[in-house]
Amino acid sequence: MAVLVDTTELPPRQRPDAVIDAVRNTVAPSEIAFASGPGPLRYRIEYWQLGPAMLVRAGGDPVRMRRTRAQVRDCAPEQATFGFHPAGTGYQEQNGCRTDQAQGDVSLLDMTRPFEFGMGGNCVHGSLGIGFDALALPVDMIRRSTSGLRGSPVYDLFKTHLLGLVPAAQALTDTREAGMLAAATVELARALVATSGDHNPRLNAPLHDALRTRIMVYAQQHLTDRDLTADRIAAAHSISLRHLYNLWSRDNTLTIAEWIISARLEGARRELLHADAQIAMVARRWGFVDATHFSRRFRLAYGMSPREWRHLNRERPPTALAGSTGGLTRP
Numbered sequence: 001m002a003v004l005v006d007t008t009e010l011p012p013r014q015r016p017d018a019v020i021d022a023v024r025n026t027v028a029p030s031e032i033a034f035a036s037g038p039g040p041l042r043y044r045i046e047y048w049q050l051g052p053a054m055l056v057r058a059g060g061d062p063v064r065m066r067r068t069r070a071q072v073r074d075c076a077p078e079q080a081t082f083g084f085h086p087a088g089t090g091y092q093e094q095n096g097c098r099t100d101q102a103q104g105d106v107s108l109l110d111m112t113r114p115f116e117f118g119m120g121g122n123c124v125h126g127s128l129g130i131g132f133d134a135l136a137l138p139v140d141m142i143r144r145s146t147s148g149l150r151g152s153p154v155y156d157l158f159k160t161h162l163l164g165l166v167p168a169a170q171a172l173t174d175t176r177e178a179g180m181l182a183a184a185t186v187e188l189a190r191a192l193v194a195t196s197g198d199h200n201p202r203l204n205a206p207l208h209d210a211l212r213t214r215i216m217v218y219a220q221q222h223l224t225d226r227d228l229t230a231d232r233i234a235a236a237h238s239i240s241l242r243h244l245y246n247l248w249s250r251d252n253t254l255t256i257a258e259w260i261i262s263a264r265l266e267g268a269r270r271e272l273l274h275a276d277a278q279i280a281m282v283a284r285r286w287g288f289v290d291a292t293h294f295s296r297r298f299r300l301a302y303g304m305s306p307r308e309w310r311h312l313n314r315e316r317p318p319t320a321l322a323g324s325t326g327g328l329t330r331p
Contacts, residue, residue: 001170004045007060012040019043019063026056027081027129028111029071035062035121048169051182052134053189057166059087059124066116076112078132080142082189083107084162088123092116097147106159108146108193126166128189135190145196152196154210158188180217187213211237212247219256223263226287230256264288265301272310279306 005022007015020032022045034041043060083092083106090101094115101107109115111129119125132139149155165185172178187210218236222228233256234244248256268286272279283294283306298306 015041054129090119
């Protein structure tokens with residue numbers, strides 16, 4: 001996370017220009033007006049890069065932002081921006097249509113066209129910008145969806161996802177996990193756009209793609225839970241076991257149960273190399289209740305016991321271990 005501007009750290013006279021510069025450098029050149037208040041301007045903008053997506057959170061005093069036709073001609077990023085309000089209310093206007101936004105509502109702006117946006121005092125506004133190329137959908141479909149998001153069957157799902165996106169982005173420090181979150185976010189946005197407006201049943205593929213990505217992210221995040229099973233994964237995504245198996249088989253040669261075992265073994269193998277904890281404790285952390293069962297599975301996967309693996313690889317220089325998978329294909 002990067003703080004683009006925090007006006008409380010600046011002299012009062014510099015604050016408006018600092019906010020305008022931050023918006024210009026992250027979104028696009030715009031006309032910005034602040035409501036006069038009893039004291040100096042208060043405004044803060046934070047930024048996260050999630051793969052091809054740009055996540056921004058802003059809040060403070062009331063503000064109005066307008067992108068004119070001249071500004072669009074000079075600079076028009078080919079990007080769809082999904083807006084949401086974790087707190088407070090706002091509005092947006094584009095193509096002659098004004099939409100008032102309550103807390104939690106999701107909106108969509110086409111950054112290649114003029115628009116106006118505003119938010120009230122003590123409002124927290126979030127935006128998720130994704131390029132047209134990353135959405136991989138026809139541009140006219142993206143533009144039609146700006147006025148029909150609520151008609152999508154995944155609107156509520158996407159709204160919940162957006163509201164939890166900033167806390168998730170703040171909590172994730174592992175690059176691989178952050179990458180999975182970014183992929184799930186883009187796929188879910190793609191499904192929302194593809195199923196908005198004039199809904200076409202033939203466009204269910206993006207919805208299924210997003211669901212498959214979310215299933216994999218969920219399985220990765222809950223890998224150390226002992227009760228992680230296909231039944232739990234299906235229930236968490238409100239789908240049948242049969243539907244889950246069909247979706248899973250499109251991307252994986254292993255069954256769900258086999259994938260969970262191999263992924264847990266891989267996680268335990270990495271921990272054994274860097275941690276001094278007892279082997280039985282490592283096994284329990286990775287969902288193996290019985291240490292004997294863990295050792296048997298480990299030997300089948302790597303050709304040696306956990307103790308032998310730890311002893312052998314700790315004696316090697318670090319360069320010798322680079323890229324080693326111990327004979328197991330990474331899940």
